[in-house]
Amino acid sequence: MTKSNNFPEARYELINPDPLKTDEFFLNMGPQHPSTHGVLRVLLKTDGEIVESATPYIGYLHRTFEKHAEQLTWPQIVPYVDRMDYLASMNNDLGYALAVEKLMGLEVNERAQYLRVIVAELNRIASHLVYFGTYGLDVGAFTPFLYAFRERERIVDLFEEISGARLLYNYIWIGGVAFDAPEGWLEKVADFCDYFIPKIKEYNDLLSYNKIFIERTANVGVIPADLAINYGLSGPSLRGSGVKFDLRKNDPYCIYDRFDFDICYGSGQKGTVGDTWDRYFVRIQEMVESVKIIRQALKQIPEGDAKETVPKNVRVPKGEIYFRSETPRGELGYYIVSDGGKNPVRVKVRAPAFSNLSIIPAIASGLMVADLVAVLGSLDIVLGEIDR
Amino acid sequence: MEAKEIHQKLKDKFQDAILDFNEEVLQPYIVVAADKVDEIAEFLRDDDDLQFDFLNSLSSLDLGENLGVVYHMYSMSKNHKIVIKVEVPKDKPDVKTVSHIWRTADWHEREAYDLMGINFVNHPDLRRILLPDDWEGHPLRKDYVPQKSWHGIPTTLKGETEDDQEQ
Amino acid sequence: MEPLLKFALDLVPGLSQLPHWLFITLVALVAAVVLFVFTAVFALFAIWLERKVSAHMQDRLGPMETGGWHGWAQPIADALKLLMKEDIIPENADRPLFKMAPAIVFGAALATFAVIPWSRSFIPSDMNVGLLYIISISSLGVIAILMGGWASNNKWSLYGAMRSAAQIISYEIPVSLSLITVVLISGTLSMQGIVHAQEGNMFAWNIFRYLPFMFIAFIIYFIASLAEVNRTPFDLPEAESELVAGFHTEYSGMRFAFFFLAEYTNMFVVSAISTVAFLGGWMPPFEFLSFIPGPFWLFGKAILLVFVQMWLRWTLPRLRVDQVMYMSWKVLTPFSFALIIIVSFWRVLTL
DSSP states (O other): OOOOOOOSSSSSSOOOOOOOOOOOOEEEEEEOOOTTTSSEEEEEEETTTTEEEEEEOTTTTTHHHHHTTSSOOTTTHHHHHHHTTSSSSSHHHHHHHHHHHHHTOOOOOOHHHHHHHHHHHHHHHHHHHHHHHHHHHTTTOOOOOOOOHHHHHHHHHHHHHHHHHHSSOOOEEETTEOOOOOOOHHHHHHHHHHHHHHHHHHHHIIHHHHHHHHHHHHHHOOOOOOHHHHTOOTTHOOOOOOOOOOOHSSSSOGGGGGGOOOOOOOOOOOSSSSHHHHHHHHHHHHHHHHHHHHHHHHHOOOOTTTTTOOOOOOOSSSSEEEEEETTTTTTEEEEEEEEESSSSSEEEEEOOOHHHHHHHHHOOOTOOOHHHHHHHHTTTOHHHHHHH | HHHHHHHHHHHHHGGGEEEEEEEESSSSSEEEEEGGGGHHHHHHHHTTTTOOOOOEEEEEEEEEEEEEEEEEEOTTTTOOOEEEEEEETTTSOOOOOOTTTTTTHHHHHHHHHHHHOOOOOTTTTOOOSSSSOOOOOTTTSOOOOSSEEEEESOOOOOSSOHHHOOO | HHHHHHHHHHHGGGOOOOOOOOHHHHHHHHHHHHHHHHHHHHHHHHHHHHHHHHHHTTTTTOOOOSSSSTTTTTTHHHHHHHHHHHHOTTOOHHHHHHHHHHHHHHHHHHHGGOOOOSSSSOOOOOTTTTHHHHHHHHHHHOOOOOHHHHTOHHHHHHHHEEEEHHHHHHHHHHHHHHHHHHHHHSSOOOOOHHHHHTSGGGGGSSSGGGHHHHHHHHHHHHHHHHHHHOOTTSSSGGOOOHHOOOGGEEEEEEEEHHHHHHHHHHHHHHHHHHHHHHOOOTOOOGGTTTTTTHHHHHHHHHHHHHHHHHHHHHHSSSOOHHHHHHHHIIIIIHHHHHHHHHHHHHHHHTT
């Protein structure tokens, strides 16, 4: 193989070619960086510590999911769908399965639906715990990370029992779920809920209401509601700006209309509406709401065979559909086009973090470098789904 | 508002630019002309009855001889949705940009350009987003053939490529 | 140095045979070596302590394997590993500066040990301007940090070095001002003199005098000294999540070990100064406990403060650079000025 040293250098018009210019400072928060939550490169133009512009460059984790899906059969796509947003893979599975089922007109067994909701909400809690831990790291608090992962271990153990895997489950299939809950699993989920609720108070004492944390995050990176909607923000990042919109309530899918829970939104409690503290706190509150949903689902779940409606051959009629579901990051949309064959014609994934990240150039100017890290962390991006 | 009413409103304002309407399918869609899509988008966002302020998704399609762009949009205040479609020939895939109407479209259009090769006219910064800047071709097209190698790295696993032979 | 010489003569009477200059040099050398060894051993112990403290606060165990009992040999293993690492110097780095920086930073930290009183007689150099000497020498560390950050040829290191320089220089002022209140009470800048002025039992210690003002002075000194040693919540020069490792990103192996060593030595030094100035130095809390030698008390109190520093590190998030500056200039400095005025008035009126 030839050794290539002709990688294009100044292909972006933004790089300053004059090395002695002293008033601007181009800084690369490069693809490898402890706080960019994945392989993301942000090119910063700074004046001392103040950022003048921040341009994100993505594509380092592009794994050609959409092209690949066109060569796979419908059930084969499910494991690949997991791998996009690897922190919330149950929710990814759920969105895809629901989209295909709607196109097929397939009814799913009740027990499977309840199991789906339970694992999706558990995964929401797990994803928000990772967010909480890594956000603490971003602002310099080392301990919340360990506490969050202590709780997450219990959730991941539950997932391992039901699906066999710890991170990427391939559990929610078209027409149902892969495995029914083993003996005693539902009781363990109930135990976890009881164990978890007091921990939220611990997190609030340690981080949320800590004066230094509030100083770092309140009034920083304010995103007004109309800017957020225009940029296509969704999920907790949008709700942090005060917009009361949650797909599970506004456009219910699966069986979410049977549960009673609140939409958590930011109200400027510690600063301005739409600052990073609001976005952070929305996620903490959402964990509590998820536990509520799980408890209700555990009460209502019927007996039966969860795999009853899983078809042996998946035959999807000609048509197309755009189906959206609420993942921990926001609105995950699947635009699926089928021509009746074994493989889809087009699977387009509308990743929530893709649009969430695109707002960075708009709000970065005037922030300090440390603030930019805090804002980037508050949007909760996962490069796996941004790059697909 | 129902899809039929939305279609009627658009037809009244834009007459010829609205090409087709299909409401038999699961999600009714309206086909519009590619060069008027930015005006239609502005009307969709700003009109009081429509108020489509949220662009869910901008997807690109390969329809054989033509390329298509599909816009899914939603109104937060009025709680209605609509699908707009645009079709352009493959040898001249020019679509007017809507990135100044919904800033969501900025990156979605860059991705459509990168992977499908649709040229968005008047886009402020149309360059590749997921693939490296010097990549050749648009991979999502059905007739895409990958380049033999990129900076000396072969793109196929089958045997040896010509580049290796040269050494 | 006289008490030390007397102490050495008492120990080894034969030394009086040597020519005077040789005698002094020998005693000084031994003292320096003892202190250096102490620093090294203390740093190893502090690293282990930090890992254990942080682990138990984070609901885990920390080192358990190396050496058997709770991993006591872990820092020794770490030191061996660092010694055996390849010495990497970045390509366009400024080589002389790059090599000098760790040495100077450690040297500045070690030099402050010259005036710390361990007991009545063990103080290497009882200068009558001891406190002034300490404050000046510890500022040399800033130069070394700037050298390290600049010479690394890395924008991120430079960021860390700049932030650190701004921070340390700004916090020198509250440090010095709160120590001036101590000088006002003790009437002398000499470290040994300050300790002797707190003779008596626990309640003669400076922290309990002129209540509550000296206590406030102690708090101000403690916070400012956290900033001096770049510890959380003031650790943005080494902010791991933003700058990888700040000014010592490009250092590896033994050079990194020196920076690390210097950090823990600094922690001990500021705690020792705090002990001498506010907590009575090597004086026991009560008279009947004076059979336990002085160094034990000094070390014990300093270690307690080091533990509090570690405790804070693992609990609190990090302050942003403008908040750090705000804290120093608009909060700590005015308060310390106010304290000086109040303490001097109080002293004059009760003289």
